Amino acid sequence: MSEILIKNGIVFDPLNGINGETLDIAVKNGKIVDLSQINPSTALVIDAKGKVVMPGGIDIHSHIAGAKVNIGRLMRPEDHYLTNKPHKLPIRRAETGLTVPNVFRIGYDYARMGYTLVVEPATPPIKTRHTHEELDDIPIIDKAAFLLVDSNWLALDLITMGSRELLASYLAWLLSTTKTYSLKLVDPGSDITWVLTGRGIDIDDQIPAYNITPRDIIREMGYAAQLLDLPHKLHIHCNRLGYPGNYLTTIKTMDITKDIPRLSDTPVLHVTHVQFTGYKGDCWSTLESGGEDIAKTLRANPHVTLDLGQVILGRPSTTMTADAPFEYVLYHLTRWKWVNADTEVESAAGIVPYAYKKRSYVNTIQWVIGLEIALLTSDPWRVIPTTDHPNAGPFKDYPVMFSWLISRRAREELMKEVNQRALRKAVLPALETEFTLYDLAIMTRAAPAKLLGLGKFKGHLGIGADADIAIYDLNPKEVDPSREYEKFVKSFKRAWLVIKGGEIVVKEGEIVKTVYGKTYYAEPEIPVELKKELEAFLAKKFKEYYSITKDSFIIREHELRNPVKIPLETRIKG
Template identity: 45%
Template sequence: MGDLRIKGGYVYDPLNGVDGDAMDVLISGGKVVENVGRDAKVIDAKGKLVMAGGVDVHSHIAGSKINIGRLMRPEDHRKDVVPRTRVTRAGVGYSCPSTFVAGYRYAQMGYTAVMEAAMPPLGARHVHEELNDTPIIDKTAFTLFGNNHFTLKYVKEGDLEKLKAFISWLLRATRGYAVKIVNPGGVENWKWGKNVGGLDDLVYNYEVSPRQIVTSLAQANEELGLPHTIHLHCNNLGVPGNYETTIDTMEAVKGIKPADGRKATVHVAHCQFNSLDGDNWMNVKSGASKVAKYVNANEHVTIDLGQVIFTDTTTMTGDGPWQFRLWNITGNKWVNSDVEMEAGAGVVPYTFRKDNPANAIQWGIGLELALLIEDPWRVYMTTDHPNGGPFTYYPTVIAWLMSRQARTDIMREMNKSVLRRTTLPNIYREYTFGEIATVTRAATAKALGLKDKGHLGIGADGDVSVYHLDPTAWRPSMYRDLEKSLARAAYTVKGGEIVVKDGEVTATPLGSTFWVDSKVPEKLEAEMMKEVEADFDKYYTVGFRNYPVEDAYLPTGIRVEARGRWAR
């Protein structure tokens, strides 16, 4: 691959303090460099918007959950079919895109790295098989820990050391990247058809509380020095009044000392679904301002939005009891999938409607969170694809963030008295391009500890997006142009290779899969393994030695070392 000069674009690179300067970005050997050869290929980016490739901190693109979504929704695929081209494979899109199409469409929007946010360990091999069929973008997968038998066991025993050893081993065994927690304790209880109602409910048989699970995992996570904080789907998701649980949860991990190099100790995922105020779906209102107030005052918290889009989509979470509840609310088809000893999942199709008061409020909450949380380094743009809506709507969400008029125009189609149950109509803030670059790239990469991503400094990965948009001439009234240009990048460059030109995919390299290698002392690990193996033989249906994901599934794997005190 030759050198590349992306010439003269308006560059937004907040990590390096570049805010719309017209400059060149030079790439050689897949990395951003200071100089390139004379024969470097030139991309004329003059008058165009240039940013690092997008980094999605939370999405569902691979593994059994999304594949159940695909499997159960032929009606969703039928409305969005993708024919093959000379370069690309055929597939389907919309809320549950096929693996190839997911890769293409992210790249077409200028995204070059996407985090699969929920990987059940037993399904890890499946996740990696799908990731290997997801072209162009780099990926990671977050391993589910919050309802794992061994997590619960070590939390119950109060053995933080073995918990750390277990986390290290399981991340390695699953080739996972982060500690994901979904409805801690609730999913285990769901295996008896029950749930937990709050932070201090107890998990059957283990007699531990969600609070203990979260704080123990957070403590272990930080002591191990994992690149990302715990990634948390709080209890009571989708339950009116749950903002209190959310704030309680944030508060619970406040005292934990963050790993070196960061201030955060918890990432609260798709916070919109967890910022509801009110007592029931009739009087539900936004709790976003309360959550935002807490986040503004507490540096140990980061969140992503889980923004709602008004469309037909497919909800899928590791939160089995919530999906059961949603099935009862909607009567739509319901898939539940419990995973022995460790996790669960549910999938239910859902349509967000402007004329549904609860949906309108949820829509408002997502944007309120984005606009009321002052520090863009701690609030990230997501739709929790496909839960709030397909990721292909990101340009629309960005338009709402950057243009009050865009918000006003859509609010006109909604019930005003309903919207008054949010503060959104009174919010005037509009994001700048620099802030957009932050919430979609720089801050997410930083939060994930992906050091070479999300920025364009020397040594950064050569992942760049160039858009047909002149940021100096753009005004918020032009939000439709913004949407159009963000949806189809002028160029997407991945590892120095042009993969998208004028919105069309031109090349389909296989991106990398990052996984975390975390170390604990060998003796500790051996002790833990002995216990794990014993329980494994008794309670799993898969042999202990057949459990870890083999190297064959990581053809483009990249090992990321944790920086805890035992790191080599």
């Protein structure tokens, strides 16, 4: 691997406290090294004078692989036939799709924007072999997947029994067996309720056939994540997603952190795509933003983090979620295409195409909520900009979303076109907050790296970090991104140069080389004394619930293209 010397870049590297200083960066063997470690006369020299240099971007929540993503592709041929980009072998494969791109476009488009690590946030255990097959085929970026455990019958049994240590052991077994990274709760307890009764439930409602509530699931899973010391503790899509009035459920969910004993420093809960659960009002016609209340609750709960699920107005989307009850409701609002599925004893899912319209009252309120939460909280370390791709908009539009965060002018321009009745009910028009490029580097690099527990070697440009680097053709000394936001969007849509693992993969917004990244997974240890008890439990429950044996779940390391195991010492007692 060649040596690279990036000279005179304007560097934004928050984990190392570097805010726009002009610096040189040396790369050797896929890592960032001290300048003395490379030979400047033979290294490839890149003149980054007048350009922004940041670590590779990290997306903590984007639906990029697995069964429901693939069904989304199948049900939307219209998403593909006008968006083809023929292959250019041996440099890159053919690309297609906007809201649900093919595997190649996912990797290439993320790389074009300077993103180098993306997390698939929802894979049912039984379907995870498929998820890995697709993750393996996505070029360039590193990946990880979160495992769906919100309506898993075995987990619900253990919570009902009050078997905390056995629950943690079962989750440890599931994570290492499926080669996944952390735990995901989607509308806890609702999928099983929907299967049995045809409706979802709120946080304190009783789950049919179990003597527990969603609140119990969140608390006990949160505690299990502490026992396992997962690098990213618990990722949660709150109950009642998509329903007016649900901001109260989100606030109650955030407050559950007070009932979860904290055994490590990392945040206890990460509430995902909070926009979809930030609705005030009794019905769609009285819908209002719950942004102010959520921002206030976040400030009072230091152990909670969020990502936005920011709506991109004027774009089509394909909504897809394990929240089957909500997709059922959404289909009855849109009446076009719809898929719902039940996943044995683990989960469910639904897919419904949708379009966010600028003139729509409801869609404008949705657009307002994400931005209000980010701007009112004003804490780039705890609020991560995402679109919950493809639910609130395609990830390709991230630079447009960033422009609303860094430029009041960009927001005002769009506000001229949106539903004015909705805007009159919002505080957004009065907000003057504008994030800086340094804040943006926190929100898209440093903070997600820390929230994933990968901050040692991801999300920064210090010595020893992985050489994942994005360079943008934007000179902040000459261009004020707040005033000239179009120039900012253009440069962040197509990075000037991207280095992944020490290799140049993008030049002037185009792919120049295809490499394959790593897949991170957690392997929490299970105490020997509990292994026997777990084996007996699994044998009994698989026989009782599943149509397959537990051996079908086991994904071996050699099945993944570039697996990286994160071994975890746990606090489970035998």
